[in-house]
Amino acid sequence: MTSGGRRTIIVLVALLLLLLVGAAAALFVGAAETSxxxxxxxxxxxxxxxxxxxxxxxxxxxxLQGSLRNPLADPGIIGVSASAALGAVVxxxxxxxxxxxxxxxxxxxxxxAGMWLVTWISRSASGRTEVVTLVLAGVAVTAFAASILTVVxxxxxxxxxxxxxxxxxxxxxxxxxxxxxxxxPFVIAGLIVAVIVVRSLDVMSLGDSAAWAAGVDxxxxxxxxxxxxxxxxxxxxxxxxxxxxVGLVVPHAVRLLIGPRHGxxxxxxxxxxxxxxxxxxxxxRTIVAPVELPLGVVTAIIGAPIFVLLLRRTxxxxxGWA
Numbered sequence: 001m002t003s004g005g006r007r008t009i010i011v012l013v014a015l016l017l018l019l020l021v022g023a024a025a026a027l028f029v030g031a032a033e034t035s036x037x038x039x040x041x042x043x044x045x046x047x048x049x050x051x052x053x054x055x056x057x058x059x060x061x062x063x064l065q066g067s068l069r070n071p072l073a074d075p076g077i078i079g080v081s082a083s084a085a086l087g088a089v090v091x092x093x094x095x096x097x098x099x100x101x102x103x104x105x106x107x108x109x110x111x112x113a114g115m116w117l118v119t120w121i122s123r124s125a126s127g128r129t130e131v132v133t134l135v136l137a138g139v140a141v142t143a144f145a146a147s148i149l150t151v152v153x154x155x156x157x158x159x160x161x162x163x164x165x166x167x168x169x170x171x172x173x174x175x176x177x178x179x180x181x182x183x184x185p186f187v188i189a190g191l192i193v194a195v196i197v198v199r200s201l202d203v204m205s206l207g208d209s210a211a212w213a214a215g216v217d218x219x220x221x222x223x224x225x226x227x228x229x230x231x232x233x234x235x236x237x238x239x240x241x242x243x244x245x246v247g248l249v250v251p252h253a254v255r256l257l258i259g260p261r262h263g264x265x266x267x268x269x270x271x272x273x274x275x276x277x278x279x280x281x282x283x284x285r286t287i288v289a290p291v292e293l294p295l296g297v298v299t300a301i302i303g304a305p306i307f308v309l310l311l312r313r314t315x316x317x318x319x320g321w322a
Contacts, residue, residue: 008258008268015271022278023047029282046175049183050281051274053240056187056232058273059266061247062254063194063232066201066262067225068119071252071314072135075111075233076244077307079141083114084234085168085242086145086152093156099179104186104235111234114141115226170243170296172281179239190231194266197224201262243296245303246273252310276302 064073087110254268
């Protein structure tokens with residue numbers, strides 16, 4: 001085994017151990033007095049959902065960055081999360097609950113539509129997805145989806161649709177076991193698709209032309225990777241709302257530790273994404289207890305400065321943007 005392979009195994013095992021220890025500790029941390037009921041019915045589903053959604057966000061970011069060859073790709077930045085939130089709110093306005101499978105399906109369909117729209121807008125005449133255009137298209141789609149969401153909430157008679165303030169900023173305060181079970185199938189499906197395309201993504205990192213020459217169906221691989229990214233994110237959005245920057249920060253950090261190969265990168269991104277969201281949620285519910293901060297606020301505080309650094313680094317690498 002090479003030194004790089006040993007390093008990868010050490011990093012992945014360390015992330016797994018940190019995650020297990022952090023999850024066990026989080027069961028006993030909180031403003032409320034610890035009891036068997038609080039652990040099993042409140043904290044356990046919350047932690048399970050945190051790990052599930054964090055892993056999905058981490059892997060989703062790695063898939064987006066790899067398939068689009070864009071270091072700034074993140075489901076929250078390019079409009080996928082906002083589109084999924086709109087789909088979930090529309091379904092809730094029709095009478096479903098946020099943690100229901102119907103809301104997850106609505107979020108997934110809307111997330112796929114938002115992904116298609118952003119990639120269509122950002123694709124140049126040569127077929128290449130441009131970095132700046134992708135980000136700007138994501139801003140536009142996010143703003144449009146947020147505006148429509150506001151209209152839906154304003155005109156809806158559903159109490160669930162009207163009570164979206166905390167949910168739209170990301171919160172695990174209302175996490176339940178049904179929410180875990182409604183999210184799990186979509187995350188599993190996304191992970192299965194990710195495994196299917198992982199080898200092709202390694203070849204695509206050399207460029208589309210080289211990938212075609214090596215026998216990789218670039219268009220099919222990209223479509224599958226983007227669909228997997230949406231599956232990994234949308235159902236979680238339907239339960240806990242929009243959580244940005246996890247999918248941006250995590251793959252970059254893992255890539256620095258273990259390299260760019262997508263097999264280990266996806267595993268590391270799943271573990272690191274779950275760990276980051278677990279830390280962020282624990283801070284959100286304890287740092288100003290008994291008041292709980294929106295989870296999306298905590299991840300934005302962590303992720304926004306890193307996004308600015310990555311933006312400047314990408315711009316410098318490409319010689320500036322006209």
